[in-house]
Amino acid sequence: MGRGQTRKGRPRAALMAAASSSRPLLKAQDHGDPVHVRAQDVGATGDRWVEPFLAANLAGLRRLDLRYEIRADPVLRVMLRPGPRIGAIPLLSPTTRKVAAGLLVEPRFRWVALGAVFGAIGFSVEPSLGGAPLVPGSAREVPPWMLAGPVIERIAALLRHRRRGFIEHAENRTSPRGRVNWMTWATAQVPRGAWTTFPCCFSEPDDDPDLIASVRWTLLRLAEDLSSVAWSSPARYLLRRAAELQSVVGTGAARRPSSRWIRAGASAWVTEAVEAMTWVAEERGLGGARNLDGLAWDLSIDAVWEAWVAAFTAELGRQLGMIASPFQAARRSLRWHGPAQSMGALVPDVELRGAERVVWVDAKYKAHLDLLVRKGWSGLSDEVRADHRADLHQALAYASLADIPQVDALLVYPHIASDDHLPTTVATVTSGRRRVRLVLAAVPFGYRNSEHRERCLGSFRAVLAA
Numbered sequence: 001m002g003r004g005q006t007r008k009g010r011p012r013a014a015l016m017a018a019a020s021s022s023r024p025l026l027k028a029q030d031h032g033d034p035v036h037v038r039a040q041d042v043g044a045t046g047d048r049w050v051e052p053f054l055a056a057n058l059a060g061l062r063r064l065d066l067r068y069e070i071r072a073d074p075v076l077r078v079m080l081r082p083g084p085r086i087g088a089i090p091l092l093s094p095t096t097r098k099v100a101a102g103l104l105v106e107p108r109f110r111w112v113a114l115g116a117v118f119g120a121i122g123f124s125v126e127p128s129l130g131g132a133p134l135v136p137g138s139a140r141e142v143p144p145w146m147l148a149g150p151v152i153e154r155i156a157a158l159l160r161h162r163r164r165g166f167i168e169h170a171e172n173r174t175s176p177r178g179r180v181n182w183m184t185w186a187t188a189q190v191p192r193g194a195w196t197t198f199p200c201c202f203s204e205p206d207d208d209p210d211l212i213a214s215v216r217w218t219l220l221r222l223a224e225d226l227s228s229v230a231w232s233s234p235a236r237y238l239l240r241r242a243a244e245l246q247s248v249v250g251t252g253a254a255r256r257p258s259s260r261w262i263r264a265g266a267s268a269w270v271t272e273a274v275e276a277m278t279w280v281a282e283e284r285g286l287g288g289a290r291n292l293d294g295l296a297w298d299l300s301i302d303a304v305w306e307a308w309v310a311a312f313t314a315e316l317g318r319q320l321g322m323i324a325s326p327f328q329a330a331r332r333s334l335r336w337h338g339p340a341q342s343m344g345a346l347v348p349d350v351e352l353r354g355a356e357r358v359v360w361v362d363a364k365y366k367a368h369l370d371l372l373v374r375k376g377w378s379g380l381s382d383e384v385r386a387d388h389r390a391d392l393h394q395a396l397a398y399a400s401l402a403d404i405p406q407v408d409a410l411l412v413y414p415h416i417a418s419d420d421h422l423p424t425t426v427a428t429v430t431s432g433r434r435r436v437r438l439v440l441a442a443v444p445f446g447y448r449n450s451e452h453r454e455r456c457l458g459s460f461r462a463v464l465a466a
Contacts, residue, residue, distance in 0.1 A: 025102040025137035034079040042100040052094035060089035087298030088135040102135035109445040116446030119233030121307045123149040132296035139294035145234040151276040158273035178202025214257030218277040309363035322352040359408040360398040369413040415442040
């Protein structure tokens, strides 16, 4: 029987495809149109399936921050509206509570753009993996670098925090060490005239050989999987990381990992790394082509956007000769006096500071700037106007954090239009010797190439130089 065939001669791939087609994969985009779930999509019948369906899938809907709405025209269905999270979850049958379908929320700016951003931020924001059954049909829809990144980072964390134990070694030595097996010496060495070679058993501090062998196997498999998309920037980044880790563990035996190797009392680094390596060993969506079903996962696209804007403004700051302080480094505490207290601090995403100037940057993964350009303030809905007004007040609050003559407060939005023109609008507020500028600006979701990168940075340099 050839490899890949069943006993009756049918290709396994055909059976897997048939199994996957019976459990559909529904798709949506973050902040995009709602996806419609009908009774037949989740193996239900009749008109009393909605409430049991929502109850069975409540945890998954919360995981992806999906809002739901029930519609009955023309047929009864549940509309799931995606929000700020991307990922994949299984959809459970309302009757059997078994996996009946899958749901994949893809990035609005496509996988290629997300890959460019991940390559720039070095996978500093990772998806949360597992915690649910496999998602039908999702493995081939998600690029292998998306899920390989966390595996490589877990292995890197393991190697940074590894603890060596005493490992038993058996070795023939010219000088005795540890325990000498005199029986073997007398029966095997002496008859061959090897009087001065002693079979010794001794313990010395070393890495767990099984664990290190599983690390080698996993890194080799990931390098193989990523080679199919080596043209992409995140795959190139992860291939370099894998090569660095391979040099750390060195050459030697490579064995398929198993969760059985997690011993009692193992550290969190070991447990998490072994869990990730078994995902690869069991081909749960990390190879992209070996299996149809993939791991459940989720990722905050807002967090990715904030990390990308922090990387963008840090590079901009270097070109302007300003010091960048991202995330919590820019935090300013609020000191309350009285029985009632509100938020504890103002936390801009990035602070750029120069000798006579401060630039506060706050990343907003919203379409507000694009809507303002196309529709104007009067054309926005009341909900969008209220949300945008709150963002403006927040930016102006940041402007009060520095007693310096020139302060810029930037709200940075993703560039949604298909052209290369980055819309920017500036409002100026003068108070005494201080000039405060409120800037609404757009940044592309990742660079297409080095020329695109330089144009974007040049556009922002011009804005801040004004």
